[in-house]
Amino acid sequence: PAEDYVVTPQGIPGAFLACFVEGFGARVLKTHSFPGYATLKAREIKYKGLFPRALVGYPEMGEVRVRLEAFSPILLDDVSEGYRDSSIPGAVFIFRLANLSGKTKRASVAMSWRNLVGVGGYPGAKIEDLRGNFISFEDGGLLFGSTRRKADPRVEGEYFLVAGAGEITYMAGWSPGREDFWRVFSEEGKLDNSSGRGNLGAVCSTVYLGPEEEVEVPMVLSWYFPNLLGDTDLKPNYGHAYNRWFSCAREVAAYLLGKYRKLLERTRAWQEEILRSSLPRWLGVKLINDIFPLASNSFYTEDLRFSVYEAHEMRGCLGTIDQRAASNSIYTMCFPRLSRSELSLFAKQQVGKGVLCDHWNFRTGRKDLKLDCEGAIRHEVGWDHLEGGTGPSQWPDIPPLFVLQCYEYVAWTGDLEFLDFVYPKVKKALEYEARLDQDGDGIAEVYGPGSMTYDNRDYPFYGASPYVASLQLAALRAGAKMARFEGDEGFESWCGQQESIIRRSLEDKLWSEELGHFYMWYDEMAENWRGSEREHDRFSDACFVSQLAGMWFADLLDLGYIVDEEKVRRTLRSIALKNGSVGGCPANIVERDGRMTSSWPYYAEVYYAAQAIYEGEVDTGLECLRKVYRAMHELDRSPWDAPLGWDYHLYPGNLPEDLPKGSPLRRLLDLKEGENRWATWGRWYMTNPASWFALPAIAGFSMDLLEGKLVMAPNLPSSMKKARSLPIFMPGFWGRVSCEQEEGLRVCLVITRFFREPLNFKKFVTKVPHGWKPGKVWVGFVVNGKEVFSERVVPDGRRVELNLPFSISGVGESLECRLKW
Incomplete structure (x- = not known):
């Protein structure tokens, strides 16, 4: 919902960091808190986000410099079982206090947290069951728990808050106005070790700083919510992967306190590889922050099955094989067992024999064709569960995208066991794809709005599309390579024959010499749709940013040219001139008269920008990436929840109709500039890591x-x-x-x-x-x-x-x- 875009300045009430210096006083280290609490101005806080690290500088307090580095470890060289050290349910907050004077200083840092046990849910179905909640001081830290079962097992669990240095004091169960944290901390720089009935708890660490001495004070907030339920009638409890290694939040906190320096060093290591490289600094920062879905979108079970939520607004859609095509980079490169797990889920859910579906018939213009769906790949692996997607996908881009991702994984890992398992699935997927062709040109038809990845009413594709055709060509070449390795000469030959038919159709029928690029789509049977609800023209001469998506896969996997090299170059230059010429994110589609749609920039990053880099148009490819960086980091200024949709509302329907009066999105309603600079729909989108495919392209x-x-x-x-x-x-x-x-x-x-x-x-x-x-x-x-x-x-x-x-x-x-x- 639109109102979910609004974030209050205070954030979680009562969740904050604070600092006290003797002779100076105390400050809450944020801009907003409870009435009467001394806070900071925004200009006094210097923040740098390098996911999963946050680097924060605060104003000097009584000749004491206050710095913070917070992180939750992600290791791109993680060899622990199940990637344990990148799957820890906890965060470390490292204060670095430096005495800039020649006198000894007493200083304290504190962290306050709200007991959120029992809080969760979905947009429009929120849970807030606080019955039985308690906060107690145990094992040197604060335990936030509950004595009662909750309305939903998924919100049953605990938090633990602990400091790892200094003299420790605490307040368990405090409330603003009474049993008040600020009254005690601001006067003494310590807490009173009291226990109350409030829903907030704080831990304080006090240290003495000698002249020009610097001291490090780590604090850990950990959590343990063991239930991960599938949203089906049977409600299977998958459990979280971290259940394998920890049994409570205190164990998590102890692990982090004992290993945080090494975990931080290894988290910094891969970031320094990027930031100290020859890449532009802005690109390095973008790459680092673009992998936030590793934490925000992952679904990782106790038996190590893995998938990724498409977006929080998608209400549980997991896997999304088309979005995965552009975003699997970080998983396949650095966490290949996760990639294998998710691809296996798709493979195991492939549609078997005897399944017929109603499909759009290009001979009648109606949905009256009985389609044999054996071999179809589902669009997702489930909706907040892993028990299966919603039925056979008839989208013609899904089977080749599945095949190409399987080949990418096998080629990069050499996992022959997976190849033996998935090869029969690959064959059936490509044979199913061939049945989606209704006019004999080899190209699987697209049948209007909602019939492929670009799935809303702004994208009414019909008939043969170069986007689908190029994916088929790349997938057939990959399929032929797998067949050769498996000794299947018959299927290798079939792939070659299909490739020849499709390439001839693509280059002869869909290429426009006048336009300098391919038609967006071309339907030779358009006359059959007259009078139908999906009546349409014979072709579209719009310029589509992803029209040669398959050629990017061919470059990535060194499959060779699947389309005439000169046509590839001319197409990329046309995309640069039309889709990429605006100041914001490249438009998905630009009509011949200049009208343009919104941008889904992650597809542009791979299917256009990375491909342009491979093909020698390096400057234009990097400029595309830079424009996306500018929109996310400089204009939206929130790259850690970046959405799919970037719109300026030239086409109707891109914005919610029920925008509240105070919504920042209302500025888009009358915006006339064609820039695609403003974030609209699909926060926390899974496809942000697409930029990582720029690394193999540049290298x-x-x-x-x-x-x-x-x-x-x-x-x-x-x-x-x-x-x-x-x-x-x-x-x-x-x-x-x-x-x-x-x-x-x-x-x-x-x-x-x-x-x-x-x-x-x-x-x-x-x-x-x-x-x-x-x-x-x-x-x-x-x-x-x-x-x-x-x-x-x-x-x-x-x-x-x-x-x-x-x-x-x-x-x-x-x-x-x-x-x-």
Whole structure:
């Protein structure tokens, strides 16, 4: 609901941090609190968010500098069982107090928390069952619990608040106005160890700072809510993954206090890999903050099944295979077992034999076609449960997206057990996709609003679409590679035949030389829809930002060109000129007359920006990413819950009709500029990590462990002739790619983290930089300082392939390739 966009300045009442310095007094370290509490002005607080870390600077208090670093660990090199150390239900608040004077200072920091046991629910169905709630001082900290069962088992649990240094005092069960925290803390800088019946509890740590001494005071807030119920009639209790390792909030707090320094060091490590690299600073910050759905959207069970909520407003939609296509980056790169789990859920729920569905018939213009749905992939794995999605998806982009994500996982991990399991599912999905073609051109038809990923009334696609066709082409090529590995020559041949038919239809029927890009859709059977509720034109000549989504997958997975290379380049330039030319996020669709729709920027980040980087249009690809960064970080200023929809309301229906008078969204109702700069719908959207696919695009890095192939072909912006460090994160290792493009090409990979079995390769691939077309090149290839290849070769276009064995097995190992012409 629109009103859920409103956040009060106070936040959770009674939840705050505070600081006291003897001779100065006390402050609540936020801008709003209870009446009479001394707070800070917004300009006095310096905040930097680098998910999952928050760095906060406060004003100097009585010659004591006050800094805070808060975090909940996420480790991109986590090798613990079930990624335990990235799944801890707790947060650490580290105060750093520095005495800037020549005298000893007494200082205190405190944290107050509200007992939220019994609070939860959904938008429009909130739960607030506080019966039996209590706060008690136990084991050196405050336990927030309840003696009563709650209205919903999911809100049954506990919190624990503890400080890890200094002299500890507390107030358990305080209330503003009576048993009041502020009256005690502001006068003494300590609490009175009292116990009351209120719903708030606070812990205080007091330290003595010698002259010019700095002291670190950690505080931990942990929680333990063991019930994770599926929203079905049977209400299965999956339990949370953290139940495997902890039995109460106190255990969680003890674990964090004992290990917080090491966990913080490892959380900082991957962020420093990004921020100290050759990437623009703004892009590094964007990448770090874009992975917030790891915490806000994850559904992780005690038996280690995993999925991701599409968005909080989607009321429990889990998995969402089309959104997952653009957002699986961080999961497949750094948490591959989670990626395997979610893909397995989709595979196991594939539709079996004997299921017929009513489908739109392009010969009658009515929904009277009986479609054999064997092999269909569901759009989601469940709605707040893992028991199955809502029925066979007839969206034509779903099967190829499933196939491509399976191939991506297998190619990057080399998980042959998963390949053996999923290959029969891949075959059935591609065969089902072929049955969605009704006119013999090989391309599965789209049948109007709500018939694919772009699923609202702004996007009425009909007939053949280059978006669907390109996904089919990439999926068929991936399917053929899996078939070859599995020894299935018949299916490999079928994939090749289907690819030929679809490519011919795409390039002959859907390409417009006049437009310089593909038609958004083209329906040769449009006449059959006359008089139907879905009557439509024969074609749309609008420019669609995702029209060559499959080509991005082909670049990412080094599948080769699935569409004519020149048509790819011209299409990207048209998208840059039309969809990407506005000041805000790139528009999904731009009509020929200039009208444009809203932006779903995460698709633009991969299906346009990352693809443009691969294809040599690096500056325009980075500019697209920068515009999204600007909208989220500089204008909306809340990248940690960024939504799907960015609208300026040119098309009707993009905004809720019941906007309250005070809603900040009302400014959009009369906005005329075509900028797509303002956040509207779908906060906490799962697809934010899409930007991570820019890393392999810029580094030009790919690997395929089925083929034993490694690719390094960096794509640098025009302003950069060399890059000392382009970070890559892949399953089981991190690396830094460096590159020089002066007097030839020198590209090098150094392994900075390695936590998997050795990687064995049979082929190395690099590429001559865009713009060069040498007849022959001299190639030198060096493994760990030893030259293993030195010859002149003839490139295949830009591509240089070396067929020779090499391996990677540890930190510090390196590969270097040099080209001269």
